[in-house]
Amino acid sequence: MARNRYNEDEAIKYKFNKSSLRKVLWYVKPYKKTVVTMTVLMAVMSFVALLPPMLNTFILDYVATGKGGLGLSALALGVVIVGLVAVAVYSDTVFTYFRTLFMTKTGHSIVHDMRFKAFERLQKFAFDYFDNRPNGKILARLTSYLDEMADVFANSFVLLIVDMLRIVIILIWLFVIDFRLALIILAAVVPMSFVVMLLRTVLTRRHRVFRNKRSNRTAFIAENIQGHGVVKAFNRIDKNTAISSELNDEVRKSWDKVIRVNELHMPVMDGFFYIGLAVVYVVVLFMATGTLGIGSLTLGKVIGFISYMGMISGPLNEITSIFQQLSRATSNLESVFDIIETEPTVKDRDGAEELLPVEGNVLFDHVYFSYDNSRMILEDVSFEIPAGRSIALVGPTGAGKSTVVNLLSRFYDLNAGRILIDGQDIAGVTLYSLRKQVGVMMQDSFIFSGTIIENIRYGKPDATDEACIEAARRVHADAFIESLPDGYYTETIEQGAKLSTGERQLISFARVILTDPKILILDEATASIDTHTEALIKEALDVILAGRTSFVIAHRLSTIQKSDCIFYIANKGIAEAGTHAQLMEKRGYYYKLVMSGHKELAKDPAAQPAPQPVPQPAAAAEIEKLREVV
Ligand SMILES: Nc1ncnc2c1ncn2[C@@H]1O[C@H](COP(=O)(O)OP(=O)(O)O)[C@@H](O)[C@H]1O
Numbered sequence: 067m068a069r070n071r072y073n074e075d076e077a078i079k080y081k082f083n084k085s086s087l088r089k090v091l092w093y094v095k096p097y098k099k100t101v102v103t104m105t106v107l108m109a110v111m112s113f114v115a116l117l118p119p120m121l122n123t124f125i126l127d128y129v130a131t132g133k134g135g136l137g138l139s140a141l142a143l144g145v146v147i148v149g150l151v152a153v154a155v156y157s158d159t160v161f162t163y164f165r166t167l168f169m170t171k172t173g174h175s176i177v178h179d180m181r182f183k184a185f186e187r188l189q190k191f192a193f194d195y196f197d198n199r200p201n202g203k204i205l206a207r208l209t210s211y212l213d214e215m216a217d218v219f220a221n222s223f224v225l226l227i228v229d230m231l232r233i234v235i236i237l238i239w240l241f242v243i244d245f246r247l248a249l250i251i252l253a254a255v256v257p258m259s260f261v262v263m264l265l266r267t268v269l270t271r272r273h274r275v276f277r278n279k280r281s282n283r284t285a286f287i288a289e290n291i292q293g294h295g296v297v298k299a300f301n302r303i304d305k306n307t308a309i310s311s312e313l314n315d316e317v318r319k320s321w322d323k324v325i326r327v328n329e330l331h332m333p334v335m336d337g338f339f340y341i342g343l344a345v346v347y348v349v350v351l352f353m354a355t356g357t358l359g360i361g362s363l364t365l366g367k368v369i370g371f372i373s374y375m376g377m378i379s380g381p382l383n384e385i386t387s388i389f390q391q392l393s394r395a396t397s398n399l400e401s402v403f404d405i406i407e408t409e410p411t412v413k414d415r416d417g418a419e420e421l422l423p424v425e426g427n428v429l430f431d432h433v434y435f436s437y438d439n440s441r442m443i444l445e446d447v448s449f450e451i452p453a454g455r456s457i458a459l460v461g462p463t464g465a466g467k468s469t470v471v472n473l474l475s476r477f478y479d480l481n482a483g484r485i486l487i488d489g490q491d492i493a494g495v496t497l498y499s500l501r502k503q504v505g506v507m508m509q510d511s512f513i514f515s516g517t518i519i520e521n522i523r524y525g526k527p528d529a530t531d532e533a534c535i536e537a538a539r540r541v542h543a544d545a546f547i548e549s550l551p552d553g554y555y556t557e558t559i560e561q562g563a564k565l566s567t568g569e570r571q572l573i574s575f576a577r578v579i580l581t582d583p584k585i586l587i588l589d590e591a592t593a594s595i596d597t598h599t600e601a602l603i604k605e606a607l608d609v610i611l612a613g614r615t616s617f618v619i620a621h622r623l624s625t626i627q628k629s630d631c632i633f634y635i636a637n638k639g640i641a642e643a644g645t646h647a648q649l650m651e652k653r654g655y656y657y658k659l660v661m662s663g664h665k666e667l668a669k670d671p672a673a674q675p676a677p678q679p680v681p682q683p684a685a686a687a688e689i690e691k692l693r694e695v696v
């Protein structure tokens with residue numbers, strides 16, 4: 067999958083179709099009672115609201131002319147009718163108030179459920195999902211896209227049904243009053259519907275473009291917030307402002323295109339409507355003068371007909387704006403469903419079992435792995451580590467050290483081969499049970515907003531304060547934490563922006579130690595920690611690693627020389643494996659690495675450190691030879 071950038075439109079595969087509509091209805095289902103009740107009540111109310119013109123016809127043709135009266139005097143009847151009209155109109159208003167309250171709540175509840183599903187799914191996505199998308203674009207889907215839909219669910223659905231119903235009722239009334247005139251109206255409504263449908267298709271397409279452009283802009287802004295330091299350090303303010311302005315321009319242009327079609331709705335609808343209306347007036351004129359011999363109309367009927375015709379424009383306009391909203395909602399829903407309907411690439415298999423409590427024996431069995439299925443990162447990697455051993459991974463940047471350990475947590479699935487922990491294939495166990503027993507401190511451990519102690523407690527929410535403080539002590543994070551104004555209760559913000567990198571690492575270190583995993587992965591856990599603290603941690607490490615299988619990735623070889631085994635990762639696999647002494651003896655990659663930067667390590671680690679490390683002439687000659695070879 068191509069990496070999506072701020073200047074590339076998102077490739078949203080999901081397209082709205084009939085089955086999507088079913089999915090939408092699935093979200094509406096829990097609120098069926100409210101929606102149905104409101105729809106029925108609205109239908110009744112709109113029927114009531116449609117009565118006044120009918121009553122006008124009645125007043126004009128019967129009461130005023132004294133032809134009718136149901137046994138009442140004309141005045142009494144008039145008063146009763148006026149009262150009825152007032153009640154009808156006002157109860158419609160009162161009802162609208164309550165309907166808005168209930169439906170807004172329902173709309174937001176539906177969006178809440180969708181967001182819940184989307185967020186739940188998002189968290190389940192494997193690393194590859196996030197590797198391939200800018201954060202800003204993901205963010206937009208779960209926030210603004212969904213927010214914009216609350217109103218659609220709150221009002222559009224119900225209004226659409228009711229408005230259609232109102233139009234049907236009005237048409238029926240029109241037919242009752244005079245079917246010939248009604249036919250004229252119908253003749254206008256049918257082609258109008260076709261044109262509106264066409265507009266809707268175009269509009270949805272344009273909304274998609276707009277959505278993508280807006281998403282690009284959000285991605286760029288998010289990237290700039292995250293990288294603000296680099297932006298300033300490299301004097302990119304002007305350049306980035308220019309890019310932002312371009313992206314803004316694209317958003318504006320795509321919105322212009324939306325508006326051009328969007329605003330066509332009214333003229334199109336009104337065009338058809340007024341043509342129909344004009345034809346009706348003309349026909350009425352002919353009727354009134356009896357010119358065409360097509361019969362005549364009473365004054366009441368003319369007034370009634372004209373009133374209803376006027377009333378049709380209300381629901382018609384409303385339907386227009388609902389269609390406009392639906393086009394936007396369709397495009398937004400596509401991007402939300404693109405999350406909800408995407409299966410995570412790494413997930414529990416059907417019938418996945420719990421990973422039983424393990425001792426920590428780890429076996430890589432002919433493991434092949436590629437991030438993008440084109441360039442292999444690991445090829446045919448096999449090794450077995452008995453429980454409780456410590457393994458150090460070293461090797462050049464980009465060799466695949468982090469990849470090896472990420473596979474052990476099943477952050478990615480293998481292309482081929484198996485990884486077994488205590489004989490259980492990690493592909494067949496639940497991710498939850500696996501990750502509970504494999505503790506990871508990643509290269510770039512994240513600090514969340516909250517207090518320091520909450521961050522330490524992150525992986526074990528029921529841990530007591532004492533346990534968290536003890537974990538901090540074990541990794542020697544206590545000194546710096548206690549020196550902070552509020553100690554363990556000092557507030558950190560997202561990404562620990564107010565802490566140094568080393569301090570963040572110490573907190574993450576305490577966090578993983580607290581969970582007491584049987585298998586512990588430390589991916590450059592101490593890379594940014596000062597030498598003094600690192601020395602302290604190194605002492606603590608013996609205690610921390612005791613009784614666990616550990617994988618330690620470190621650049622500082624001093625951290626790793628005591629490991630039971632060192633893996634030198636290169637050439638898509640383990641190029642060398644052995645203890646420090648063995649590998650130094652071997653004079654291969656590891657030896658070369660040690661000699662090039664860490665000469666003091668060339669000595670036997672068990673031996674007493676000499677006050678002045680002396681370069682070894684023999685070894686230096688070896689390096690020269692190697693240089694020639696390379
Ligand atoms: N998410 C990713 N998608 C694609 N390629 C990746 C990804 N992460 C790492 N790589 C590539 O895989 C190789 C191994 O990376 P990694 O295991 O992180 O190396 P390191 O040994 O420095 O920890 C590198 O060439 C890197 O470019």
Ligand SMILES: [Mg+2]
Nearest residue numbers: 467468469509
């Ligand atoms: Mg790495």
